[in-house]
Amino acid sequence: MSADLILQGGPVFGSEGADALAVRCGRIVAVGQAADVLRLKRANTVLIPLHGRPVLPGFFDAHTHFVRAGLERTFYVELRAARSFAEALERLRSAARDRPEGWIVGRGWDESFWPEKRYLERADLDRAVPHQPCCAMRVDGHLVACNTLALARCPRPDGEFVDRDLGHLREEAAWELFRLARPGRDTLVEAVTAASRHAASLGITSVADMAARGDLAVYQMAARREALRTRVFLYLPSEDLSALKELGVSRGFGSPLLTIQGVKAFVDGSIGARTAALGAPYRDGHGSGQLLIERAALARSWRQAGEAGFQMAVHAIGDRAIGEALAAAHAAGVNRWDRHRIEHLELPSPDQLDEVAALGLVASMQPNFLQWSGPGRMYEERLGPERDALIDPHQEVLARGIPLAFGSDGMPMGPLYGIGLALEAPHPIQRLSLSEAIRAYTEGAAHAAFAEGDLGTIAPGKQADLVVLSGDPDRQPWVELAVDMTFLAGERVYLRAGAA
Ligand SMILES: [Zn+2]
Numbered sequence: 001m002s003a004d005l006i007l008q009g010g011p012v013f014g015s016e017g018a019d020a021l022a023v024r025c026g027r028i029v030a031v032g033q034a035a036d037v038l039r040l041k042r043a044n045t046v047l048i049p050l051h052g053r054p055v056l057p058g059f060f061d062a063h064t065h066f067v068r069a070g071l072e073r074t075f076y077v078e079l080r081a082a083r084s085f086a087e088a089l090e091r092l093r094s095a096a097r098d099r100p101e102g103w104i105v106g107r108g109w110d111e112s113f114w115p116e117k118r119y120l121e122r123a124d125l126d127r128a129v130p131h132q133p134c135c136a137m138r139v140d141g142h143l144v145a146c147n148t149l150a151l152a153r154c155p156r157p158d159g160e161f162v163d164r165d166l167g168h169l170r171e172e173a174a175w176e177l178f179r180l181a182r183p184g185r186d187t188l189v190e191a192v193t194a195a196s197r198h199a200a201s202l203g204i205t206s207v208a209d210m211a212a213r214g215d216l217a218v219y220q221m222a223a224r225r226e227a228l229r230t231r232v233f234l235y236l237p238s239e240d241l242s243a244l245k246e247l248g249v250s251r252g253f254g255s256p257l258l259t260i261q262g263v264k265a266f267v268d269g270s271i272g273a274r275t276a277a278l279g280a281p282y283r284d285g286h287g288s289g290q291l292l293i294e295r296a297a298l299a300r301s302w303r304q305a306g307e308a309g310f311q312m313a314v315h316a317i318g319d320r321a322i323g324e325a326l327a328a329a330h331a332a333g334v335n336r337w338d339r340h341r342i343e344h345l346e347l348p349s350p351d352q353l354d355e356v357a358a359l360g361l362v363a364s365m366q367p368n369f370l371q372w373s374g375p376g377r378m379y380e381e382r383l384g385p386e387r388d389a390l391i392d393p394h395q396e397v398l399a400r401g402i403p404l405a406f407g408s409d410g411m412p413m414g415p416l417y418g419i420g421l422a423l424e425a426p427h428p429i430q431r432l433s434l435s436e437a438i439r440a441y442t443e444g445a446a447h448a449a450f451a452e453g454d455l456g457t458i459a460p461g462k463q464a465d466l467v468v469l470s471g472d473p474d475r476q477p478w479v480e481l482a483v484d485m486t487f488l489a490g491e492r493v494y495l496r497a498g499a500a
């Protein structure tokens with residue numbers, strides 16, 4: 001047998017003593033010591049020396065919003081990097097100057113990092129963008145601030161999710177408006193192209209995408225144009241369930257790059273928007289959040305998803321929402337072999353975690369959310385120090401044998417960043433070892449999408465989805481490391497400038 005590609009001269013994650021691997025026809029065919037693996041070398045074999053750099057399985061982001069991540073790079077006015085309220089407004093103002101027609105759509109603002117510590121409001125946006133509809137979504141996707149022209153498109157009356165004075169839309173009302181501002185098909189396909197290129201630069205070779213309505217068509221078009229260089233496992237909105245059932249589509253339908261995997265439902269919102277459903281009120285006196293779905297309705301769609309052969313991915317952040325999700329799981333009689341997932345699982349009680357384990361649910365968590373935990377950070381402000389010390393308990397999840405999958409929720413995408421936060425987490429129950437964190441971002445995420453037979457570890461027979469880091473984390477601080485190369489099915493899809 002001959003190899004198309006051999007990587008040699010660096011540690012292979014998960015294989016003690018191995019320093020080389022060989023790839024043929026997109027799959028790994030050998031892992032071991034260079035002297036053995038190099039026997040597969042022929043005249044046309046591409047040989048890549050690692051010079052001590054480690055090779056890891058390609059990262060699998062277990063929860064992201066890929067089209068959105070692309071639009072952030074191509075279409076949205078990027079507000080995540082705004083360091084102040086004033087700077088966020090200035091970015092919107094200057095976008096309106098450059099593009100004086102149509103919607104101005106901002107994305108990613110996070111007031112918790114601003115000195116002003118206040119939400120964007122209608123009057124602010126009217127001043128910045130007076131002549132075009134303008135809306136700006138908070139980093140968590142659960143709150144949209146609108147100017148008057150954008151608010152005029154919102155068909156809902158004032159109420160639970162609509163505050164016209166402040167120009168704030170939450171949850172469903174926010175997403176409805178954001179859909180109106182969604183750009184055309186070509187812009188969306190460009191966004192997927194950009195997201196895929198960006199993902200490769202971060203070492204991401206697979207994503208579980210919590211997709212919006214209509215994204216499936218966009219992905220298919222991107223794949224046809226050969227612009228999709230990331231494996232996408234789709235979780236479609238649960239409203240699409242009956243249509244999928246009618247077609248007879250079930251889990252695993254698709255191609256090696258694009259698979260329909262399950263559906264997604266929301267039980268609550270986010271802590272940042274104060275819509276996560278808590279057992280006790282927010283510390284800063286804004287109620288205790290909202291439940292977004294009736295327990296019976298969730299149980300019904302959960303049962304239907306299971307019967308149709310889909311995974312259910314249930315968004316539940318607050319302890320009250322997690323309790324609802326677990327009650328619905330019981331009512332639906334979920335089958336533990338279906339690997340249904342709880343997304344985020346931020347504030348579970350110890351009893352709730354026991355139940356997650358007993359029901360065989362997967363914990364899909366985001367270590368990058370730790371950016372908001374710790375003294376003086378947003379979670380502590382919203383929840384108080386006691387609950388902040390209990391949030392995102394990755395260690396407790398692993399201790400119970402609950403399958404743990406790491407993702408980013410696109411805030412921002414970046415496994416190295418997320419893993420770094422899990423290593424240095426402010427509270428002990430959040431902290432993981434390096435290999436635990438890497439496994440959650442590779443093997444764990446692959447398992448959460450039923451893809452562990454093909455992805456998630458480096459072993460003969462598996463897809464050659466690989467990442468080479470710039471240095472060895474055993475010798476160098478994690479935060480100094482970068483992604484040097486990314487391979488998808490043995491093809492190099494990213495090479496860092498200056499790396500070789
Ligand atoms: Zn999400």
